[in-house]
Amino acid sequence: MRLRNKPWAKDMINENLDLIAVQPENMQGKWQERFAKKQPLFIEVGSGKGKFITELAQENPQNNYIAMDVQEGAIALVLKKQVELKLPNLQLLLANGSGLSELFGEGEVDGIYLNFSDPWPKTRHEKRRLTYKDFLKQYQYILNDDGYLQFKTDNQGLFEYSLVSMNNYGMKFDEISLDLHNDDKLNVNNIETEYEKKFSKKGFRINYLKAHFEN
Numbered sequence: 001m002r003l004r005n006k007p008w009a010k011d012m013i014n015e016n017l018d019l020i021a022v023q024p025e026n027m028q029g030k031w032q033e034r035f036a037k038k039q040p041l042f043i044e045v046g047s048g049k050g051k052f053i054t055e056l057a058q059e060n061p062q063n064n065y066i067a068m069d070v071q072e073g074a075i076a077l078v079l080k081k082q083v084e085l086k087l088p089n090l091q092l093l094l095a096n097g098s099g100l101s102e103l104f105g106e107g108e109v110d111g112i113y114l115n116f117s118d119p120w121p122k123t124r125h126e127k128r129r130l131t132y133k134d135f136l137k138q139y140q141y142i143l144n145d146d147g148y149l150q151f152k153t154d155n156q157g158l159f160e161y162s163l164v165s166m167n168n169y170g171m172k173f174d175e176i177s178l179d180l181h182n183d184d185k186l187n188v189n190n191i192e193t194e195y196e197k198k199f200s201k202k203g204f205r206i207n208y209l210k211a212h213f214e215n
């Protein structure tokens with residue numbers, strides 16, 4: 001998803017550096033300092049316009065959340081929401097998920113959310129998929145021993161690829177659904193993302209998994 005550049009984005013970011021960090025260099029192990037309270041920390045990599053993470057943060061004041069996106073045009077829209085909401089448990093991060101282990105300390109994070117990640121269907125782009133083994137290695141580094149990865153997508157190809165990639169990496173699956181919205185066996189308090197709303201309305205099934213690393 002490519003969003004148009006917003007002429008107002010840079011100014012809004014520079015005026016709200018208490019709410020958003022831009023490619024920070026010395027934040028490893030220090031993220032809790034940016035929040036009102038020290039509490040479990042969860043990040044969404046590729047948060048897009050931020051519907052999911054802002055609602056999750058509103059529903060769970062007992063946790064801290066970071067909305068992360070590589071596109072200024074996307075994170076600026078989350079910032080616009082957060083400037084109004086001023087949620088004390090939500091911080092924003094403009095950076096690439098490929099640098100997670102330089103942005104976070106070992107075991108600093110309790111959970112990672114990947115929602116409707118770009119599928120990169122061409123084989124030569126495999127390394128860009130957020131469930132490619134190099135990304136999994138970084139998730140493993142920043143997650144603590146009880147930490148988990150949660151992933152949702154409408155894209156069958158990316159879901160199948162991710163199951164294989166995670167399995168080959170040695171991850172263990174806690175929950176899997178091939179139709180999250182119509183799954184009676186799972187008890188997930190699901191918060192829809194922008195993409196999820198759009199594609200489930202069109203009749204696409206939503207794939208879901210929750211998994212962890214065995215350290």
Ligand SMILES: C[S@@+](CC[C@H](N)C(=O)[O-])C[C@H]1O[C@@H](n2cnc3c(N)ncnc32)[C@H](O)[C@@H]1O
Pocket residue numbers: 001045046047048049050068069070071074095096097098115116117118193194195196
């Ligand atoms: C298809 S959109 C999905 C947005 C949102 N999660 C949703 O479900 O509505 C994927 C988002 O991931 C972001 N993204 C892609 N690769 C990324 C990376 N390596 N690091 C951080 N964000 C990334 C894109 O900029 C885009 O905003």
